[in-house]
Amino acid sequence: MRQRWFRLAGALAIAASPALALALDGITDRPDDFLSSFAGSSSSTDLDVLAATVLYDPGADLFQLSSTLAGAVGTTDSALYVWGVNRGAGTAAFAADGIDGVRFDRVVLLRADGSGSVGGVGDLAAGSVTVSGNTITALVPGSMLVSTGFDKRDYTWNLWPRDTSFAGFAAISDFAPDNANFTTTIGVVPEPGTVAMMLAGLLLLGGQARRSASRGPKAPRHEYRHTNAPVRVRWLR
Ligand SMILES: [Ca+2]
Ligand SMILES: [Ca+2]
Numbered sequence: 045m046r047q048r049w050f051r052l053a054g055a056l057a058i059a060a061s062p063a064l065a066l067a068l069d070g071i072t073d074r075p076d077d078f079l080s081s082f083a084g085s086s087s088s089t090d091l092d093v094l095a096a097t098v099l100y101d102p103g104a105d106l107f108q109l110s111s112t113l114a115g116a117v118g119t120t121d122s123a124l125y126v127w128g129v130n131r132g133a134g135t136a137a138f139a140a141d142g143i144d145g146v147r148f149d150r151v152v153l154l155r156a157d158g159s160g161s162v163g164g165v166g167d168l169a170a171g172s173v174t175v176s177g178n179t180i181t182a183l184v185p186g187s188m189l190v191s192t193g194f195d196k197r198d199y200t201w202n203l204w205p206r207d208t209s210f211a212g213f214a215a216i217s218d219f220a221p222d223n224a225n226f227t228t229t230i231g232v233v234p235e236p237g238t239v240a241m242m243l244a245g246l247l248l249l250g251g252q253a254r255r256s257a258s259r260g261p262k263a264p265r266h267e268y269r270h271t272n273a274p275v276r277v278r279w280l281r
Pocket of ligand 1 (some may be wrong): 073074076077092093094111124218
């Protein structure tokens with residue numbers, strides 16, 4: 045019984061792995077690498093990027109922007125997560141500040157309260173931005189990020205958090221990657237509840253497997269009564 049549950053759990057994990065593997069692409073960024081020009085506090089660990097990923101689903105024309113920070117998102121009330129995207133006409137708008145490798149022609153702005161917008165286009169639909177611990181994820185329709193020359197599969201990205209208590213370049217805590225853009229990952233964006241349901245299913249199976257294991261020692265007692273049954277039958281005859 046226990047082996048069967050483990051096989052089922054393994055099969056579910058394998059079924060879930062393509063979407064999860066795609067979501068793990070992207071870039072990592074060094075911890076504790078606040079810009080020397082950052083005017084905010086180094087204790088704002090939710091402004092220190094550790095990983096960033098953009099998944100594009102051509103069938104749904106949908107981008108999923110995901111990032112992991114060093115601290116719990118929401119620690120800094122004035123945090124703003126800025127995703128710069130180069131759709132083909134990007135320029136190095138921070139070149140005067142020594143950052144000449146980050147190119148963008150549109151920004152997506154995300155806040156820890158779950159709101160978000162695309163600069164110059166409009167607000168993201170309610171429920172598009174989700175925060176969970178150290179991660180903040182947004183779903184952005186491709187229609188809000190129309191091409192300026194690149195195919196959407198070839199858009200490139202950078203993530204820089206800001207502490208909006210400060211103005212200008214001094215508000216920027218970190219660039220991810222440091223002085224470059226990273227590429228889009230192509231794949232199917234999972235439905236918001238799908239991954240959570242799969243994880244919940246695996247937890248349930250794990251619990252059942254543990255309960256089965258804990259019932260293990262009772263099996264020999266049942267077997268003992270069964271093997272004694274023929275003796276009692278002969279006595280009754
Ligand atoms: Ca960092
Ligand atoms: Ca960095």
